[in-house]
Amino acid sequence: MSRALLLSFSPHGKAAQTFRLARALLREQAPEAQVTERDYGGQALPPLTREYASALTTPGGLSGPATERSEQLIVELEACDLLIICTPVHNFTLPAALKCWIDHVVRIHRSFTVSPQFEKVGLLKDRRTFVLVSSGNSRKSREPDFLSPYLQAILATVGIHTVRFVYLGAMVRGEAAVQRSLAQAHEQLSRAFDRQTGGHATISAGA
Template sequence: MKRILLLECSPHRQEASGSQMARQLIARRWPSAEVIERDLAGEPLPPVSAEYASALTGSAPFDDPAFACSEVLIAELEASDCLIIVTPMHNFNVPAALKLWIDYVLRIHRSFTTSAQGKVGLLQDRPTLVLVSAGGFYHGEQARQSDFLSAYLRHVLSTLGITQVEFVHQQGMALGAESVQAALNAVLPQLEKTTNFFSSPPRR
């Protein structure tokens, strides 16, 4: 059975339009999939502690208690064969809740290693969809602000070994009802262009 890890990063939780879109997509494409949900905004992860920081930089063993939260989150990734991230843009980047998840999952010696060529991911590649919601425009012809989110998240995921990443942009969500409707209307055509999540036949 297909296992999907769904990372939800909006303070609006399941009320966020991106979350509803992701759930509809899953129900339509993979009705029998097992969905592992991680509500990063609604059930925040603990802040990075001194113990975790020391264990990470001190190359502590994987079973060090300081790695407990990190191990759970990495295991969720390892147990899934596809990843969906639903996230708002917060100040041109990922929200703090998602950044914290990254700080636990992107872990030297565990999820990536180093080589003469740079960092190398240790996790299996898998189809990944990132659904971004933003109040203004950061992508395309109407972009009027910097976008540190897309390149950053792509880089983080590729450092883990995840390169099959496709983005869907829901923009102009804070610019009035007409703009919101236009943004929602623009999502389906973008999804239809994704190769891993819409056009291709279900993998299993």
């Protein structure tokens, strides 16, 4: 039985369109999956503490209460073989809630290490990952995208390489545009879900 971790980083939490779509998809495509749902957008993780920052940057400081939250989030991530991240675009990039999760999860000597050549090397096993990205603008706009390349790079840093991005654009352009985006994303996701392809891929939905 597969274990899915479904994360929302929208201020709308589990009511976000991306989250509801991901839930529906899991119900249809993996009804047997054991699903853990987390709302880190509506109920934000605590900001990093001074103790945590010191622990990460002090040799030998990587255990104890300062890293407890980080440990809990990494263990939760390690337990899944299917990861679904639901996130809006905020000001051309990822929302602060998602950055906070990353800062807890990307931890030296735990989820990544550094090679003698000073390259970061992931310590987590790769797992199938979908990133559902909701935005007000369409992908056809000329707006810069600082979310996708960053997220792809930081997930790779911890060892997660099999990532598919699915874009739900034009989500502020009225009900018809929202429904169109959702329907396109649903169809494309269903097909992508079936295919066990690896590597980075992008799927756009919405005008």
